[in-house]
Each structure stands twice: as C-alpha cells, then as structure tokens.
Amino acid sequence: MVALSLKICVCQCNLVKTMQFEPSTAVYDACRIIRERVPEAQTGQASDYGLFLSDEDLRKGIWLESGRTLDYYMLRNGDIIEYKKKQRPLKIKMLDGAVKTIMVDDSKTVGELLVTICSRIGITNYEEYSLIQEVMEEKKEDGTGTLKKDRTLLRDERKMEKLKAKLHTDDDLNWLDHSRTFREQGVEETETLLLRRKFFYSDQNVDSRDPVQLNLLYVQARDDILNGSHPVSFDKACEFAGIQAQIQFGPHIEHKHKPGFLDLKEFLPKEYIKQRGNEKKIFQDHKNCGEMTEIEAKVKYVKLARSLRTYGVSFFLVKEKMKSKNKLVPRLLGITKESVMRVEEKTKDVVQEWPLTTVKRWAASPKSFTLDFGEYQESYYSVQTTEGEQISQLIAGYIDIILKKKQSKDRFGLEGDEESTMLEESVSPKKSTILQQQFNRVGRVEHGSVALPGVIRSGSIGAESLSMGTMPSAQQQVIMGQMHRGHMPPLSSAQQALMGTINTSMQAVQQAQADLGEVDNLPPLGQDMASKVWIQNKVDESKHEIHSQVDAITAGTASVVNLTAGDPTDTDYTAVGCAITTISSNLTEMSKGVKLLAALIEDDTGGSNDLMGAARNLAGAVSDLLKAVEPASGEPRQTVLSAAGSIGQASGDLLLQIGENESDERFQEVLMILAKAVANAAAMMVLKAKNVAQVADDTVLQNRVIAAATQCALSTSQLVACAKVVSPTISSPVCQEQLIEAGKLVDRSVEGCVQACLSATVDGEMLKQVSSAASVVGQALGDLLEHVCHYASHGEPIGRYDQATDTIMTVTESIFSSMGDAGEMVRQARVLAQATSDLVNAMRSDAEVEVDVDNSKKLLAAAKLLADATARMVEAAKGAAAYPENEDQQQRLREAAEGLRVATNAAAQNAIKKKLINRLENAAKQAAAAATQTIAASQNAATSNKNTAAHQQLVQSCKAMADHIPRLVQGVRGSQAQPEDLTTQLALITTSQNFLQPGSKMVTSAKSSVPTVMDQAAAMQLGQCAKNLATSLAELRTVAQKAHEACGPMEIHSALTAVQTLKTELQDAKMAAIDMQLKPLPGESMEQCARDLGSTSKSVGSSMAQLLTCAAQGNEHYTGLAARETAQALKTLAQAARGVAASTTNPQVAASMLDSACDVMEGSAMLIHEAKQALVSPGDAESQQRLAQVAKSVSHSLNNCVNCLPGQKDVDMALRSIGEASKKLLGETLPPSTRSFQEAQSELNQTAADLNQSAGDVVHASRGSSTQLADASGKFSEDFDEFLDAGIEMAGHTQVKDEQIQVIGNLKNISMASSKLLLAAKSLSVDPGAANAKNLLAAAARAVTESINQLITLATQQAPGQKECDNALRELEAVKGMLANPNEPVSNLSYFHCIESVMENSKVLGESMAGISQNCKTGDVPAFGGCVGLASKALCGLTEAAGQASYLVGVSDPNSQAGHQGLVDAIQFARANQAIQMACQNLVDPDSSPSQVLSSATIVAKHTSALCNACRLASSKTANPTAKRHFVQSAKEVANSTANLVKTIKGSAAQEPILQSARSMLDSSTHLLKTARSLVINPKDPPTWSVLAGHSRTVSDSIKGLITAIRDKAPGQRECDYSIDNINRCIRNIEQASLAAVSQNLASRDDISLEVMIVNETLHVTQLAGYFEPLIRASVGVASKLQDHQQQMTFLDQTKTLAESALQMIYAAKEGGGNPKVWNNMGDRAKISCHNIFLIYVSI
Secondary structure (H helix, E strand, O other): OOOEEEEEEEHHHOEEEEEEEOOOOEHHHHHHHHHHHOHHHOOOOHHHEEEEEOOOOHHHOEEOOOOOEHHHHOOOOOOEEEEEEOEEEEEEEOOOOOEEEEEEEOOOEHHHHHHHHHHHHOOOOHHHEEEEEOOOOOOOOOOOOOOOOOHHHHHHHHHHHHHHHHHOOHHHOOEOOOOOEOOOOOOOOOOEEEEEEOOOOOHHHOOOOOHHHHHHHHHHHHHHHHOOOOOOOHHHHHHHHHHHHHHHHOOOOOOOOOOOOOOHHHOOOHHHOOOOOHHHHHHHHHHHOOOOOHHHHHHHHHHHHHOOOOOOOEEEEEEEEOOOOOOEEEEEEEEOOOEEEEEOOOOOOEEEEEEHHHOOEEEEEOOEEEEEOHHHOOOOEEEEOOOHHHHHHHHHHHHHHHHHHHHHHHOOOOOOOOOOOOOOOOOOOOOOOOOOOOOOOOOOOOOOOOOOOOOEEEOOOEEEOOOOOOOOOOOOOOOOOOOOHHHOOOOOHHHHHHHHHHHHHHHHHHHHHHHOOOOOOOOOOOOOHHHHHHHHHHHHHHHHHHHHHHHHHHHHHHHHHHHOOOOHHHOOHHHHHHHHHHHHHHHHHHHHHHHHHHHHOOOOOOHHHHHHHHHHHHHHHHHHHHHHOOOOOOOOHHHHHHHHHHHHHHHHHHHHHHOOOOOOHHHHHHHHHHHHHHHHHHHHHHHHHHHHHHHOOOHHHHHHHHHHHHHHHHHHHHHHHHHHHHHHHOOOHHHHHHHHHHHHHHHHHHHHHHHHHHHHOOOHHHHHHHHHHHHHHHHHHHHHHHHHHHHHOOOOOOOOOHHHHHHHHHHHHHHHHOOOOHHHHHHHHHHHHHHHHHHHHHHHHHHHHOOOHHHHHHHHHHHHHHHHHHHHHHHHHHHHHHOOOOHHHHHHHHHHHHHHHHHHHHHOOOHHHHHHHHHHHHHHHHHHHHHHHHHHHHHHHHHHEOOHHHHHHHHHHHHHHHHHHHHHHHHHHHHHHOOOOHHHHHHHHHHHHHHHHHHHHHHHHHHHHHHHEOOHHHHHHHHHHHHHHHHHHHHHHHHHHHHHHHHOOOHHHHHHHHHHHHHHHHHHHHHHHHOOOOOOOOOOOHHHHHHHHHHHHHHHHHHHHHHHHHHHHOOHHHHHHHHHHHHHHHHHHHHHHHHHHHHOOOHHHHHHHHHHHHHHHHHHHHHHHHHHHHOOOOOOHHHHHHHHHHHHHHHHHHHHHHHOOOOHHHHHHHHHHHHHHHHHHHOOOOOOOOOOHHHHHHHHHHHHHHHHHHHHHHHHHOOOOHHHHHHHHHHHHHHHHHHHHHHHHHHHOOOOHHHHHHHHHHHHHHHHHHHHHHHHHHHHHHOOOOOOHHHHHHHHHHHHHHHHHHHHHHHOOOOOOHHHHHHHHHHHHHHHHHHOOOOOOOOOOOHHHHHHHHHHHHHHHHHHHHHHHHHHHHOOHHHHHHHHHHHHHHHHHHHHHHHHHHHHHHHHOOOOEEOOOOOOOHHHHHHHHHHHHHHHHHHHOOOOOHHHHHHHHHHHHHHHHHHHHHHHHHHHHOOOHHHHHHHHHOHHHHHHOOOOOEEEOOOHHHHHHHHHHHHHHHHHHHHHHHHHHHHHHOOOOHHHHHHHHHHHHHHHHHHHHHHHHHHHOOOOHHHHHHHHHHHHHHHHHHHHHHHHHHOOOOOOOOOOOHHHHHHHHHHHOOOOHHHHHHHHHHHHHHHHHOOOHHHHHHHHHHHHHHHHHHHHHHHHHHHHOOOHHHHHHHHHHHHHHHHHHHHHHHHO
C-alpha cells in the first residue's frame, strides 16, 4: 500500500516535519510515532495531546479520534496536521456573577464536558444544566410564510422582536448545542460562558443540603422575577423583596433599615418601583423573616418562587393561526417537565395545556414547529417560529431525563438493564426441518369423541402411529418449485389494492354466475306489429350490448396478459386493476343482457339453454383468470396464458350463439397461423441467441443474452395467447389495439435480444445469424399486423371500382385544399387523370363482357361521361400549369375536379355514398359500444364516488345516453338490412346526429367525475372509457356530416314514410284490440302512457307549428328538420296511444284512442305532404290555405286523442255541466224565491263551503290518478250546480236592482273561475311536467275562493264577524295546496326575502291576534272583522313564503336533478301571461278607479317589455332563421318549447320541517278563527276564552318553529359545513405529511407515478371542497417523489396555504349564505380568498 506523506506541525514549538504513515495507521499510533520521532513533542502527558486537522474556517477544524485510522479522514499527501494539547481553559460565569476557570478537553462535545464542569462546581444533576453564549450573533432575516415578504412582514417582525425583549423569553438565550464541540459552535478560548439551569426536573429536591444549587436556583429565580419573566402581584413582589433583604442584609434592624435605604431597582420589578409605600411594605416583610439565616431565607425564597404559575416554564414567542381566520397572532409557547402549554402573551395566563405524555411526535423546520398529539387531539398544533430547533431540543431533553430516571428506577440487576451485553451468533444457511405444515380449511362442525389415540402428524405424509420406547427419526420435507404462503414476501400497497380489486371482481363474477341460472321472466306479449317490432328491437339491442361487453372482456383480458408480462416490480398494478374492473363490470352487465335475450329468442331448438351455458362458461373462464393473476397466488405464467385462452374460446362460443360472430373462421385461422409463425421465428432466434451465449466470455454478458432470449420467447408466447383471446372480437378497435401492443412487446424484446448479442460477442457469423433470425421475426410480425389492419379497414371493397374511386375522392380533396399552390394542384391532377383513366378502362372492359345489353350501354355511357369530365379536367390542369399565378385558372381546375368527382360518383353507382354509409354504420357501432362501456364504468365507479353532485350528474347523463343507444343500434340494423333504402340511411344519419349531444354531455360528466372516484382502478376505467367515447363521437360527427351531405335533403320524404308506417302499426294494433289480443309492452302502464300522450301532444303541436312557419317561408332545410322532429314526436305519441289502449280494460276506450291516433297520423301525413308541396311555391296563397286547414284538422284530432284519456271525458262533462248551469244567469228575470231569507242565506253558506272544499279536492286529484280526477270533477260540477241555485235564490231576495245585478255578476265570475279551475286541472293531469302548471292550478283554486268570498260578503247578512271569519277560513283552505308538493317556485322571493316575509307577516299576525282577542272583549265588531282580514292575509303570506322557502330548500339539495335551461324561462312567460290577463280585466272593469287603471296599465307595459326582451335575447342565441322570426312572432310557442330549471326535487326530508310548521300554523289558525267566530257572538263564555288562548299559543309556537326551520335549512349551509370539515381534514393530512418531511422520512408513493399525480392535481384544483381530498393526496404524492427536502417542505407549505385560503373563502361564503345584505360585507373576504387561491395555485 502507498505510504501517506503528512506535514506534522508541533504547535508548542512551531516545528513542521514531514512524516510518512501507512493509511491504515490508527490516530493513537500516529501520535505515539510522532512522540517517538520528534523530541520536541515529548513534553507533558501523552494522553493530553492529539492530532488536529485545521481549516480556514475555525469552526470546521476537527480533532482526529484516537480509535479511527488515518484513511478514515480521507487525508491526502501534503496535508498539514497539528500535534497539540487538547486541553483548553474555559471561563464559566455563575448567575451570581462569580467566574471560574476550568481546563476542559477541546475535542469533547458540550454534553460530555458538562459532566466535568458540573462536577468541578459541585453539581450532581449535570443533565439539567447548560451553557449560554452571551455574545449572540445577529440573526439573518428570514421570511415567516410561503408568500413573498413585503414591508408589512418586516414591520411585523420588528414588533415580534420588541415583544420578545419585553417578555424575556428563552428565544433570546443562545443555548449551546450539547451534541457539538465548542470549536464547532464558534466558542473562542477568551469567551466566558454562562452556566444556567435549562431543565427544571429535579429542582424540587434542592434544599439547604445542596447550597451550591440552592444559590443558583435563588439567583435565577430572583433575576426572572425582577425582569418580569415571572409576573407577580404587588404584595407578592414585596414579599420576595423582603426575603431578598433578609438574604443580603441579615435580620431586620429598625434604625438602619428605613425607607431610602434600598435601591428598589434591585428588589422590585420596574412596574412597582414608583408605587407608594413599597419600601415600607418590603421592610415589613423583611421584619417577618425574623432571625432566619441566609440559607434558610434562600430556601424560603425558592420555595415561594416554585408556587408561581410560570416557574419552571421555558417560554418561546411564536405565532399561531387564529381559528376560522387566515391570520397569525403572537402567542407564548411554554415547555415544562410535565406539559406543553399555550400561554397568553400579555398576562401569561395558561390558555391550553397538553401533558408531555400525550405528545406523540414533533418536528421543527427553519420557520415552524409542529406537535402531533396522536389520538388525544384531532389536529396538529403548528406554530410559526425561527426557534423550532431550540424548542425541539428542550422537549427532547425533558423526555431524555424522564426516560433516564425511569430506567434507573426500573433496573434491578442485569435483568432490567437494557445496556447489558447482547450475545450474537452467526447462523449459516442449512436445510429446513418442517415440524408441521397445515392449511386452514373451512367446513362444518363434526361431532365426535376427543378421546382418540395419540398420533404425530407431519406436513407431508399424513398421520403415523404412536411409537413408544424409541426415538423417531427427524421428519423432513423438501418443497421445490413453489413457496409456502406463510413465507411469502409482504405485498406492496399497489399489490394490496389489486388484491382488493380482484376480490371485489370475484364476488361480481360469482353473482353473475348465480344470475345466469335462469332467464328473465317477461310478461305475455302480443302478436301485433308493434309488439313484434319491440321484440326485434330488444333482440338487436341485447345482441349489440352483449357483443360490446364481450369485446371489452376480451380486450381487458388481453390487457391483463400484456401488463403482467414483465417483472412484478415493474408492473403497473393500477392498470391491471383497471383491466380487471373492466372485465368484471362488463360481465355483470352482460349477464343481464344474456338473460333478457334468452327470454326473447325462440327456445324450440334449445337455443336459450345453449346461450346461457355459453355465458356461464365465459364467467367460469373469467373466474379462473382472476385466480391466476392474484399477486399472492404464485401461479406460473403459463396458467395465466391458458386462462386467457379459455376466455377467448368462451367469447367466440358466446358470440356464435347470438349470431354476432363477425370474423369468419378463415380469418381466425389465418390470424392464429400468422401468430404461430411469429412464435416459430422467435424460437429460431432464441436458439441463435443461446449459441451466442455459449461463446460469451463474460458471465454478466452471457446472463444478459440468456435473459433477453427468455424474454423474447415469453413475449411471443404472450402474443399467441393475445391473438387467441381477441380473434373472436377483432372487429373492436380496443382488441386490435391490444394485439398491436402485444406485437410491439415482441418487437422490443427482439431488439433487446439483438443488442444483448451485439455486446456479448464479436463473431460476425453468429451475429449475422441472429440478425437474420430477427428479420424473419420482424417479417412475420409485419404480416400479422397487416392482416389485422386489413380487417380493421372493414374487409373487402364495396364494389369493383372501390380503389379507383377512393383515389379520386382523396386526390380531389387534396386539390381543394391546395388552392393557391398551382404546382401542387397540377401534380395532384396528374394522379387524378391516371386514376380516372384506370376506372374508365375497367368500366369499358366490364361493358364488353356484360351479357345484358342495357347494362352494357349504361356502363359505356357512364365511361363516356367520366372520360369527358377527365378531358375537361386535363385541359384545366394545362391552363393552371401554363399560368400558375392566375387564380381563375386554379378555380377552373377546382371546378373541373369537382365535376369529375360528381361524375365518378354517378359512374361508380353511388360507390361513394355506399362507402360513407358503411363507414357511418361502423362509426355508429363503435360509438354505441363505447357508450355502453362508459355506462358500465360509471355504474362500477358509483360506490367509490365521493362527490354526490358529480355522481348525480353522471347518473343523469347515463340515463339519457341509455335512451339513445337503442335508437342508434336500430338505425345501424335498419341500414344494414336495407342498404339501398334512403329512408333507413336517413334514419341512421338522424339517430347518429341525435346521439352526439347526450354523448358529449356524458363525456363531460365522466371526466369531471374521474377525480372524485376514490378507487384508482375504477377511476382509470372511467377515464379510459370517456376518452374512447370522445374519440368515437368525433369520428361519428365527421362521418354523419359527410353522409348527410352525400345523401341530400331527404328529411321530408323520410318523415312522410315514417308517419305512414306509424299509421299502419296503429291499424294493426286496432285489429289486435278487436280480437282482445292487444297486450301492453314490458314497462308500460296506464298512468305513464297517459302522461306521455299528454306531454307529447304539446310537442307535436309545437313541431307542427314550426313546420308550417318554415314551409310558408320556403326554407327547405329547416322544413325538413321540422318534419323530422314532427315524425319523432308522432312516434312517441303513437307508442303512448297504443300503450293506453293496451292497458285499459274498456274496449270502447281502446278503440276510440286508436281511431283518434290514426286520425292524427293521417292528418299529419297530409300536413307533411302539403308542406312539401308548399316548398315549390312559397308565396302561393292557396297552398297556404290548404296547410292551415290541414293543421286545424290535425289539431282537432290531437284534442280528440287527448280527450280519450281516462278522466279527461269526465272533466269535459263537468265543464259542459257548468256551462249549461251558467245559462240560468242569462235570463232577464230571476225565478221567484221559495225560501225565507234566513234559509236561503244558510243554504248559500253551506253550498259555498262545499264548493270551496270540492275545488281543493280537484286540485289534489289532478296530481293523482285519472279515477280520482273524474270523481273530483264530477263532485265539483254537482256542488257548483247547487251553489248556483242557492246564489240565484239569494239574488231573488235582493230588492235593489243594482245589488241584484252585482250578485249575478259575481255568480258569473264564479262560473268563469270554476271553468278555469277545471281546465287547469285537466292540463296538469295531461302533462304534470308542464311549466308553472301546478302554480296556475293553485291560482285558479284561489280565484274560486276569492269569488265566493266576494259573493258571500255582498249577498248575506250574518251575525257580527261571521262573514269575515268564514271568508278567512276559505282563504286558508285555498292556500293549503301550496304546501302539498312544493316542487315549483311559488313566487319570485329569494330565500332571505322569504325569511323577511315570514318575520313581517308574523309581526302582523301577532298584532292581529291580539286585536281579535281585544275586540272580542270590547265588542268592537268592525275592528274585529278588520283584524280577521289582516290575520288571513298574513297567514296567506306566511304560507306563500314557507312554500317558496321549501321549494328553494328542495332545489338546493345535492340529490335534486337539475334540468336544462331553455332559451327563455317558461315560468316567466306563464307569470307574465297571468299578470297581463288580470291587469286587462281591471282595465275593462267599469268600476275600476283611475289609480287601478294606471297601475294595471303599468303592469301590462312592464310584463310585455320583459317578454319582448326575453324573445330578443332568445332569438340572438339561436342560429335558426325561422326560429328567430318565430320568437318575435309568438312568445307563447317559445315558452312551450323551453324546459324547467329543476327537473326532479329530492330534498323532501329537508323540506319537511318547514312544511310541517306551516301546516301546523294553518291548522291552529283555522281553529283559532272558528273559536273567535263563536266568541265574538258570546264574549262571556270562559271555556271558549281558554280554548282561544290555547290556539294562540299553538299558532305562536308554529310560527317560531317555522322561522327556526327556515333559518336552519338555509341552502348551502350544510354543504359549507361539510366542505369546512373536509378541508380541515385535508389540512391535518398535509400537516402530517409536513411532519414526516421535516423528519426526512416522507415515504415515496409507489402505487402511482409522478406524472399521474401532477395531472390529478391539475384536475382537482378546478373545483373546491369536493376535490380537496384527492388534491391533498396528489400533493403529498408529488412531494414524496421530490428528492430535495427543502422542495418538499416548500411544496407542502404552499399546498397547506392553498387549503387555508380555500377554507377562508368557504367561511365567507357560509356567512354570506346568499343574503345580499350580508354578502356586501362578506364579498370582499371571499374575493381576497379567491385571489389568494389563484396566486398560490399558480406558484404551485
């Protein structure tokens, strides 16, 4: 070994000598050698000297340890090593000012030297003391937050420094680090260090027996009291000063110790120095000490100091976050031997205290300090401080002392000594002797005797008999090729997640196997055309769904095979879990489709049994695969491949059973042959590679070649397995993608093998053989992929001229896109000329061999047409070539190419259109399959989706998509069945275009739900499915547009054909009904079909109105669209009509319904035909007249169809009855009265009450069944008739002619209001979802009540106060309906306006109730009536506000389903219509006052202006010119075409408290008014007064409950609370990660990559509270992947600040809560928080 040459400097004589040492020489030996060779170094004791490696920075110089070798310090030749004395003098200053000099070893740490220092001074518990460097270095400025420091922060730091100086905290004490030497901490030999007690642990034991420590304790306590570290009262301060005087001056002497004797600055805190009588009180306490000695006085002083609450506490000034605010405030953090405490910085009162035993862990960073209390507190306690390390050392020191004391107590000899010697033994590997190996088995309990002969059981050969007297031989068992499960290595977190996914999937597979035991049970179906069409459609839909699901299963299986191919440590287990989830979820859905299909198909040949068997086989194969891929199974790779192959075989059998096996057997055979060819070529290459390995000299290179060859063999066997799996479903792009991926793996493994061989040998011949074999593999792989791509391009060409037409179409597109580049256009024209020449020659050759003369002539004519077009194109190309800059020549070339394109299409017998339709069919199939997969993925992800709103949105988009998938499948099947039919082609195009919008919404919903799905595998599956669906939709959109352009405007013809087909189906249904064979389809019911018929009738009317408008304007495109929409609406109408007819038990109703529906279809067909004719002559008046007549006829037929619904006829009869009865009011004279006035009055009151009750029954029945509506309307008409007779009788008793006219007028108003009520009830029962229908019905009922009240007030003469009470009772009865089902807005009030309305009306009601009671006592009847009227109005206002608040609560519930807002608000139109009608009635009323007329005119102007603005805005939003005109022409039609803002309200539980309180209020108010009505007649009845008081209390309690319920259920409060809890939990998680990062043990996430986490973080931050949990998880993951510790801390700090800013924004939003009055104050806070969130996110 080379000697090490060092320069040895002997410091005491400044001598330098160069000496050589062996690098392995120990430092101790080097010192000995130096002393031996250098005489000058032989002074003093050898143990006092050592070697010192100096540095320019004195702090970095180190003493070489005696036990280390020289090479340990990486010394180099020429390094200077000092040989000098290790002892140095150290000046120690005591707290009493005494200074002692002690010699210490400079090479030892402070902790080691404290033993020496304390022992010299006489202190035994050295671990509680430390040294302070009095000359402090000025700290560098450092920021206190994650944001950039500004002037505010600097000013804040200066305040903190002043506060530290004032409080005398431990921040200012520069304690030396016990783990480092004096030199490392910059302590020079001339410095004086202060010895001070740092830990107050055993100070309680210090007394007069230990005078040294007693004196130190006394001085330290005295100084802390005087400088204010220990706050004391004036009395206590004087007591301390008196004892201090005893210590310093001895016993009290009267004539000497007088005021003026003391220097008060040395005896009292500064705040008490100027206080009057202070010195006198000090001497009084001094006198009380008596003859106490100095030691005794010090004991008393220290004992009294210990009673202070701040004694023994080390304080640090920190900043902590204010609760609920993003603001830091100063706080004192105290550390004692027992606890950690938060202390008020001004008073030093303890705010909160945590015992040290609850501190689980702590962490310090340069800017913060964090405490974790484990389960003792939910969140961490984190403060901002620059003294985190000092705090950490203090806590650690206390805990070390505690543990050390405990260890000394617990040690009893060697048994309790943890530091006793441990014996170690090296165990060499030997054979294992298995004593027992058993596996747990689950079975039934067996009964038997336990008294059995003893046996010894081994793990290998079972039971052996018991032998006695001999020693049995050792039982051994050798296991080879497998590992016992008990000794398996632990699974990683990603593998554990995969195991969970597999277990869940296994349960789903087992459930699917159980479900496949029997087919679905369908109701009996009819034999009419509609039933047969329904069966065929369901069969087609089921086949499509099964096919797409089998595609996904095979693709998932192939993905599992590909993903599990490599090293388990490199496997993406999340992707494997995603593939397994795809398999299981699709298998679950497939089992449902198989059961339905088996029930639908004929079972004469046992087809359903075979189908169910094939499905069960597939489920069993999937189960085998799941078992084989378990990470803990240890199954060989071949088992996985075999299980995958079984799935491929079972999939092919299942597709064969349903008749969907598209790829023929020949294709599959060729595919497998080509795959095996790749495997054979790879096997040959492996042999060549092994030859290379045999001649390789280097073992590492040899092993590398062998490993690469093995991988090559595995990848090719995997390719064969993958081909076997996907061959039955190779038409699916995802299956093709998996096969191509397997091919890429083979290609990479071959390349790796070649590279390994190149590095292992230089033998040219061998390398040539390997390269040749690799080329063969590549060629075979290319053939395989080409075979797949050929099938992917949809197989054989459509026609003979397909290739030529493809070239022509492609080149013409290139010419169009090359406008401006004449050279490129001419080049493309040459290619085009060649292609057309080939096409012409092919057509002429076909014409020569054509037997049919006509066909031959057609071919020759088409060839001539094409040749002429080619010639024109060639001439144009020549012109463009001659004049390349001439734009006209380029335009001529473009036009010639376009003409050639048209000629090619005609000549090739519409080959282009056929190709586009074929492409559209494939695109539609793939889009439907992708949508099916997305629905399955959405259902699978539902259980782990934590965001309710996102989940609900996804569910609704899935439901909408589920309605469109069958239509798209039917369009594809129809087009494939009739490829030449223009109608089926247009139907396919239409359904494809209609599919795009719900598909896009589903993609958006799925993408927004992905971040909120907690299951990584389910989230990945949903994301992949959404991506595939988006790709499929893009292709479908492009192809549908091109196909629509190619097919031309055929909508009108297609719509006419569709309507005629519907008429034929209805006629067939009528024949079946006559034969009593008409059956409802599965899922149809009378109520559902009736609602569909009612709502669809409006859609038909609207679309027909649009059809008339477009036809009148001559717009062919939009007329075609309107005709298409009309045909679609009529289809739904026909289905609903058939459903009603099939569901009813009355043959007459069925017949009339089907006849009316046939009339609608016939009239609609005529209307579409007339519209088509009108397009020829748009301005023809005669055609317009015919259109109007036909439209009127269709409208009449629609009304007849609706009137055939159950209940509608009864309403019409009731309307006719009211009309007939009202004719009695038209006579000039009234019939004579037959009853007395009292009898007539009583009769009128009774019939009024009955009519009012019947009106409420009608309102209730309109929401129920048709039978209820029929009964209620009949009862209403009867009650109206009786009421009308009573009113006429009462009018006969009126003697004054004018009053009689008023009574008759009121009766007419009641008749009109009653008719409106029945019409509103009829409209609502037909279409319950119509905009504002329920509110219109309630308004009509209230109008009936008000009309009755007006008549009663005018016509009757009752006892005092009776009419007012009766009118109020009727009004209350009328408003009860608002609380029945508040799923529509009752008014325009906001939620907080509802609260204000309740408060105002409750005040009015309280005053009115008091007035009712007071006026009953005084007998003031007019005032009583006025109070009753005010109470009634207030109660109606309260009910209205409660109903609106309840509606708003229901709307805000997360489970409520949001509808899609239309171009205008339909409810706005309905309310405006109602307001305008009422205002017009006031305008035409001759009794209206001038102010009423002016007010009514203002209302009309206001609402008409609002409607015009709404229509103008809507017209600007639509691109349809006809609709623009339509908006301007009719606001009513626009209102009917819009949708509700809220589709379904599901917040009934949240609404119930409000509704219950409001109902209780109405009921108790009704009882109160009834009691008041009797009390006003007999005010002297005491029991009645008691009842009135009880009802008043009930009303008051109900209103209080109503106000409380409305305030408690304010929308958004619950969500804000949830979000606050969620973000607080996330903040705790980020604090835990920060704690781990500070300790530098933040574990790296191995289950997800850094890129994925960054993408997730970008997604999650787009929404707030619901996404914070995954945001924090992704942030922690990103931080764990960062290598730099400081970057980790910065990233986590910024993420925490982001969360805190979001929390502040939510607090502001909660406090604002939608209240505009509060929000004006809270808005600024929310804006600031939003701004902070944006800034922090940008910085992240």
